[in-house]
Amino acid sequence: MSFLEVLYFIVPSALFYAAPLILTAIGGVFSERSGVINIGLEGMMVIGAFVGILFNLFFADTFGSLTPWVALLAAMVVGAIFALFHAVAAITFRADQTISGVAINMLGLALSLFLTKLIFEGKGQTDYISERFNRFGIPYLEDIPFIGPMFFKDLYGTTILAIFIAILAWVVIYKTPFGLRVRAVGEHPMAADTMGVNVNRLRYISVMISGALAGIGGAIYSQTVTGDFSHSTITGQGFMALAAMIFGKWHPLGAMGAAIFFGLAQSLSIAGNAIPYVQDIPAVYLQILPYVLTILALAGFIGKATAPKASGIPYVKGNR
Amino acid sequence: MSNRTVNILVPAISVVLGLIVGAIVMLVSGYSPVAGYSALIEGIFGDSYRIGETIRQITPYILAGLAVAFGFKAGLFNIGVEGQLIVGWFAAAYVGMAFDELPKLIHLPLAILAAAAAGAIWGLIPGLLKAHLRVHEVIVTIMMNYIALYTVNGLIKYISGGKEKLDPIQETATLRSPMLEALTDFSRLHWGILIAIAMVAVMWFIMEKSTLGFELKSVGFNLHASEYAGMNVKKNIVLAMVISGAFAGLGGAMEALGTFGYVSSKGAFTGIGFDGIAVALLGANNPIGVVFGATLFGALKNGSLNMPSAAGVPLEIVNIVIAIIIFFVASGYVIRLVLSRLSNKKGGETK
């Protein structure tokens, strides 16, 4: 492949790969900004992936080509409800948030597979969906030399959605009263409390937002990539999203950038097969690249990341 | 109610609640909880074969649980037990395979040590990063899990010349025992359980009897004060991760030298490391508690295999139950609250 061809392949496929990660990572940003650690993103994505496929299968006749989009809504709602488990444990029951997240991951997968077997008569995977997201080119823009083929030719609606939500999340977190309060609650909940901000309610809302976004992320993944749901549909994407959130320093746009970066690494490892020199590198190196990069980033080679101060600590009124 | 009673009651109540939720899920889904749990119990204790298999399953759980618990005691959350276990598995299997003509007395310990060393190295990296660069161990260990998975797969391929598994280990490196197998009707029960129990004692000794344990706990609770008191905080953090990793690596050795006798490419994680978190949690990070936690989860996991065939219930139900148990143990605060309310009421009446 020529260099340009490589770019024309890598950029769109990185954006495509990044979309579910962006949404899920931003979900993580909301939760952790409010002071609730969310290792459970993976489990929430699994639920989203499952609900997305299930809805798509059952309602394709009703909604036609709109089905995948409506399925995202369904996954969003169910994801938010599922996140309540984490919220109740972490906020009301004052559980260790990391452990509660681990439980969420286990529960998400076990529940989805259990239901799959229940609904599909013992089978370990669902049928294939018939209504998919389709990519498109944006007229005129896709003809711009260089930029066009990279950004506007093979575009997915889901990628646009993810970028839009990233920008929206940035506005919400940094520009609105709600965002100011969320950040305050994650930094110094007692300060917020004395100012009349309802700490636990905000945390509930934030955790549910994270479930909703991870749900959408999962549903995008299952509907764009696998087309069905099984135990191997979501295998680590939630953890990648978590890494993207940290890599992006708990900032929505940073998380988006990190997710796209991971997308690039992934695409590179695929395009690598056809690029001179790169193709001689054993596959292992390319496979572990995103994970190694994340560690390097965390180790401060790409600037220091600091978590919200109060994250991980349940808020108990009156405890100094 | 004494503190001790409460500490035992919380996990016990969580287990009961988990099983109740499991029963409700089965009921709502149209399965019979009675049939389901009978199949489960049958799968655990049904006969000597199943008991042997259950104990075999418990073995790596004990070690994974110890690994997580050891980290917790030193204030570290080692989610990387999974990866450490995988590299330990590989190291033991490789050493077990590669050397022939070694006497068993040397070969077997060598393979076991190799596993511990590999796990320790896998723990060393996040330990160093935490101690010297203050990188949070949770994320690093998660990433290390994936790196372990792919690296081991790559190594297997490289060493075997493109195959997906290494040759089986030599007889001189095996933990298996014809006697134990005969005793349990050809289950895969092996001597590893003794190693696991020995490690329980080791952890107990380090934490409760040694000066090192005092330091590790102190650093775990408050590294600033520990530093002020002249402890070498960095050394302790690294050491805690290394020891934790070594326990995890031994868990891998159990699979390599006992259960399987070889290592093969993995498409996904073994899950033992993640279950180790639950085991440690249920055991309140106490070595003896870990044995109980491992026994429970080992039994549940192994028994669940019998559920689809004997009762038609998907075996995922057991994972649901385990997740719920973790929820409740982690939410121990609420259970304690309810317990103290109850005992207060009682106390008031008797007074």
Add this chain to the structure above:
Amino acid sequence: ACGTSDDKGSSSKGGEKEDNFTVAMVTDTGGVDDKSFNQSAWKGIQDFGKENGLEKGDNGFDYLQSASDADYETNLNQLIRRDFDIVFGIGFLLQPAIEKIASQQTDAHLAIIDAEVDAPNVASVLFKEQEGGFLAGVTAALMTKTGKVGFVGGMDIPVINRFEAGFLAGVEAVNPDIKVDSVYTGEFSKAELGKSTANRMYGSGVDIIFHAAGATGNGVFTEAKERKAADPNANVWVIGVDSDQYAEGQVDDKTNVTLTSALKRVDLAVQTIANEAKDGKFPAGTSVYGIAEDMIGLADSRGAIPADVQAKIDEFTEKVKNGDIEVPEAVK
């Protein structure tokens, strides 16, 4: 020391047992409905059951699913203890387990698909995947318009290598000038890898991709379907593997991207072995099945392949069948 299991079997179930010949199988982690060889094997067992008037359960046929590779031995053991007359291990992953158990339970009859176990009580079944790959290669070479075709493999293991070798040979047999873009994703369960790889291939002018990559291959189908949906005139095809993957290629009511599939009749193989065992001719040792045994072939293209092309394919099939063409097992 090995009398125990027999005693138990005959004492607990002996009385009620009718004189059925019973069969069972253990899946690998893919599960019984993996739309691949596990499913195919289960179909074979069910068909055998139907033929012989058996019912699912201890007295007829059954399967156990493995949740992880730690379960293979347990599951095999369990089925043997339930006294099935023959127990299949499906997939090369079960090879060590079968080997071990065969040496312990010397009275039991075992069989393994896709691997060889050297024991007097094990029947090993291998397929000439290279012949399936060959037919796929021939088809692709005859159908390509761009002169570029692709192969997407899962893990780089002997079974998949045979598919690849056959595919390359098939393409070359038709037209050595056709370029083959051949890639191993290293995974059987990462659809996104399959999708991106297919995207790159189609993007670089490949128009037909043959996949042998399990669930990773789902991504190949997804990519092809998306391209077809975006542009109904897009010239993209997928050749499926193992079973007829027509359903995977369905874009909408009218369009389908599955050109054909390289069939591997695990179901037939299972049935054959079971029947032989039933007739008291348990085929210990290794059976290798290929086109000649009708165990390898192509699926119905449902019109995607024109008759003249089909005729040429049939010619090649015949040549392989009667030995005129020997398909290599390994890439040269």
Add this chain to the structure above:
Amino acid sequence: MLNIRKEFGTFVANDNITLQLKKGEIHALLGENGAGKSTLMNVLFGLYQPEGGEIRVNGKTVEITDPNVANDLGIGMVHQHFMLVENFTVTENIILGREPNKYGTVNVKDAAVKVQELSELYGLDVDPNAKIEDISVGMQQRVEILKTLYRGAEILIFDEPTASLTPQEIHELIEIMKRLVNEGKSIILITHKLQEIMDVSDRVTVIRKGKGIGTVNTSETNPDELASLMVGRQVVFKTEKTPAKPTEEVFQIKDLVVEDYRGIPKVKSLNLSIRKGEIVGIAGIDGNGQTELIEAITGLRKVKSGHILLNGQEITGKKPRKVTEAGIGHIPQDRHKHGLVLDFPIGYNIALQTYYKEPISKGGIIDYKTITENANSIIEKYDVRTQGPMEPARALSGGNQQKAIIGREVERDPDLLIAALPTRGLDVGAIEFIHHRLIEQRDKGKAVLLISFELDEVMNVSDRIAVIYDGAIIDTVIPEETNEQELGLLMAGHSDKGNSLEVGDNGHV
């Protein structure tokens, strides 16, 4: 507030306490550590719900269920520990919870203007756009006050507002309080400093162990009476001590330079020496290098250049453990973070410096019985009030925690004992006890280095006072030969002896 009762479990923190606040007065609330002052105020502010009693505002009975209700009633609180989000700006902190809105987004610009106006109205100098983490403690406190004013508070509660302020800042704060009262606001002031009460308050309410003792007019009382009301016995203020009999020099610091974590020098060519049998007090405003100095001595921070000698031996750059073993004891300034492992039993905490040596540890094996025995003896000797050595350190009150630390350090009999803010936040009884211990140590012929922000303490306890300013000792004075005025000027960088005159231009905001 009438007959307020507040229980935590079985523990009664407030037992029928009555406090009546008149409009326009400054009403002081006095009591020992743990007497229940903060609890009472948190009840008033709606953070806690009382088990009994009633609260009336302007004669009307009200139920204050949460801080919002308190705000609406015009009650504002400046908390003992600042309630500020560090990485927010001043304005963001002030408007949090009541954000002015524009098209759904926060209107930061208008808010900043409003904050500016408010700050000018009450003479509370703040920079609305500065981040909290970048401003001084004094300014942070003004932000706290502005928070209440922004919400239209008429009643302001100040919980120990002066504990962490410099004398100058305290002075400014007192001015501010007076101005607020003149504007018609009413103030409840909690402080342990009797002099402040005498200076600013109109009336004083004293509580002891959760019970109200009574209310007196400030003009009709004196510090001695207040102290005995509070403690329930006679208290001696002036720490009694015989003159020091210092002998040879035991500890020297020569040309010490220490940098902070950003590489900015915080200790600059500092020289200091201490003799056996004397207490040297370091007086200075927070942030002039005290922390870095202590950390450098104790081996917690790298030394850039210079020397530290104990008994003539170089201890520069040694590891903390080596420094301790060389003969230095250290009472850290932040006992929760650095002094104690709060989740460890108090007995283990007492062993924190000796656990690794005989007789506690032998060959890597630790003997918990010896730990308990040692702990018991220190607990008794230092009057640490606890249920026993296995009680978690967290459960002890601040004063008792501090006593345990002092016991731990003093019992090792170090040649030099460093005491950093040893009495911060403690009540007079505990302070008295701790001062005695320091003097006792001196009388045994040991050297003591006392770092304190409280002039009283430095004047009372030290035999010599070294004034630190901008990382150097700019003067050394004898307590008997100086006064607070002179010290205050020195601390601000004015050295009237002319030799090292430096005017505080980079001073303290």
